[in-house]
Amino acid sequence: MELQDKYKKLQDYLRDLGSVAVAFSSGVDSTFLLAAAIDTLGKENVMAVTTSSCSFPERELKEAQAFCKERGIRHVITASEELDIDGFRHNPKNRCYLCKHELFEKILAIAGENHLAAVVEGSNMDDNGDYRPGLLAVAELGIKSPLRAAELDKEDIRALSKQMGLPTWDKQSFACLSSRFVYGETISEERLGMVDKAEQLLLDMGFHQVRVRIHGEGQETMARIEVLPQEIALLVEDAKREKIYSYFKEIGFAYVTLDLGGYHMGSMNVGITEKEKQI
Known part of the structure; x- marks a missing residue:
């Protein structure tokens, strides 16, 4: 059509x-x-x-x-x-x-x-x-x-x-911040705030499509960063990498990692079975 x-x-x-x-x-x-x-x-x-x-x-x-x-x-x-x-x-x-x-x-x-x-x-x-x-x-x-x-x-x-001249024609895709959490791990105001601040930094630095997935809790809390595959090289440039690492640690992440697969929609749904998708 x-x-x-x-x-x-x-x-x-x-x-x-x-x-x-x-x-x-x-x-x-x-x-x-x-x-x-x-x-x-x-x-x-x-x-x-x-x-x-x-x-x-x-x-x-x-x-x-x-x-x-x-x-x-x-x-x-x-x-x-x-x-x-x-x-x-x-x-x-x-x-x-x-x-x-x-x-x-x-x-x-x-x-x-x-x-x-x-x-x-x-x-x-x-x-x-x-x-x-x-x-x-x-x-x-x-x-x-x-x-x-x-x-x-x-x-x-x-x-x-x-x-139609809409300003959003090339805006990055977005899903609610709760979608950054592993199923079964606690969602809280504090942890949502960590994700929001982390993603805002990446957007402010010029990355176009970002996700900061949060894994683990307490002293084991890890950030898994997803950016577009073509922007991975930019993220690991020394100055940017050090800025990201320092800020993520400051807002509460114990570990800061990069997903080498790059951004992909629904990456937290990998473990969902076909049967569960039908429910």
Whole structure:
């Protein structure tokens, strides 16, 4: 299917909904979905809803606020502290399901209060290939996934975003900070803060796509850095390597390592079995 045909299919889908609340994180996918909804339905029929929590970096929240303010888009920010969800801190394999269920229940309530017909979220066709328990919550709650319905993948979304002049067309992919933790290891405000600070340093140093995975606890806490394969040589240059190592130690990591495989989506899901993916 041609790119413009996919966009038309997306618009037809949104038009059938009539009015929407967009789960808006300021990422590549949700920014494109929000812009497409405005383009199709008009500002009066669209609201952006952003949930803030300790697993959502401040920089992403500020970008969401700035995007909506610059374009005059209705924007609601609601607190959604997943660490208060029963069992979440223990990081079970269905962690994303627990979080998304609580998050989308809040967005559904906001949509209802504002007389909006549907809640939409930004998962795309590429998300079908990885372990995504959050999509079960999406299905259970009747949340709509227009990008998947239009058969759009990440490459399509970036290309269309560039055509539309969206600043996120080449933005790095992002997932909530809780996804940096090994299943079964404790998620806490302090450890989320360590990951956030570590990744922010790498972004500030100019690395384009980063993950800092956290392994172990207490005096055994290790950072596993993922950057794009073509940027590994830059990271291990003496001055950069020493700066990263020193800062990571300062914020609480006992060990600092580099993943020689480079950045790869869902690297914490390697141990998930095919049977578990179906649950």
